[in-house]
Amino acid sequence: MKNRDRTPARLRLDSALDGLSAVFRGMSAHPDEDNCECHWGSAEDLALLKTPDTELDPDLLRRTWQATDWTYKASVLRRILPQFATALTRGLIAPLFGMEEVGRTFHRAKWQQWPTEQAAAVEIFLHAWWDHVLTDPDPAVPPYEVLALIAEASVTLSPWLRTWETQTHPTADQHLAEAVTHWECKLLGDYLPWDTWHDEDGMRAGLTAWLLLHAPARLQAHGASEGAAPPDTAAWPHLPRPLGGPTLAGVPLLNPESCAATGPSNMDVRLNGSRHRTSERPSSRDSPLLRKQDSFPKEPEADPAEHLTLVEHLDPVDVPLDHA
Known part of the structure; x- marks a missing residue:
């Protein structure tokens, strides 16, 4: 053992x-x-x-x-x-x-x-x-x-x-960094990172508030212990939301580049009714959550259809797709 x-x-x-x-x-x-x-x-x-x-x-x-x-x-x-x-x-x-x-x-x-x-x-x-x-x-x-x-x-x-x-030890901090990497794109889009039968808005708000309060200092310390530059968490309290463009169930979609910039990541994507998770894990210090506000892409000027990359395979019956 x-x-x-x-x-x-x-x-x-x-x-x-x-x-x-x-x-x-x-x-x-x-x-x-x-x-x-x-x-x-x-x-x-x-x-x-x-x-x-x-x-x-x-x-x-x-x-x-x-x-x-x-x-x-x-x-x-x-x-x-x-x-x-x-x-x-x-x-x-x-x-x-x-x-x-x-x-x-x-x-x-x-x-x-x-x-x-x-x-x-x-x-x-x-x-x-x-x-x-x-x-x-x-x-x-x-x-x-x-x-x-x-x-x-x-x-x-x-x-x-x-x-x-x-749990303030390095192992718990490492797990927190992995969780932020896993959750970030859905939280930035105002979604709970998992499907729930309960109070989705309340759980999402509670999880986001907890992360904003406790995660920045712990991830800074975790990044420093790995020899990396501490992540910049200044943008966390004022996370940007794209203006205009398509919406998913009434919620404005993120510009996919803001999450896709980290590479494949291990975020969940539903394809033909099933959830598929990629295996690659980007570093938490490269997270969109940890970038400065001015580093996020500006409102896209291109065709809004270009920004449906992450949801273009979603069943429109299950998840209505609207355009603002």
């Missing part, structure tokens, strides 16, 4: 996983639970969910947590939770769109309304996992993905951001 796996955060996570196993031992799906054999799985698969403590194969685990049409959602999640949580922490769960999908699985099961011991075990796990990913230099799931999951599961951002705020 690597030394980093013996950290207090790792030990707390192991304890939380053990707690889930103890609390949810013997749980099974409701006897009357059912699902479509044509689209979900066989009668034998369903019988396994009604058999306590039997390990599910990865495909059955995936189909079980992704299904949204269970009648007794809480019982199904309780049945798979110990195995599911362990797989999550190992990076073995791969949602189609983003980890917020996993958070919705928790939310649909209304875990916060479960009996006290059960709800407490889930909450302890979520906090322990969050602490661990912030202290692990190379976590199996990036913190910005875990944050989307736990925010959707708990319907709040505040406690998770407070934890990140107290």
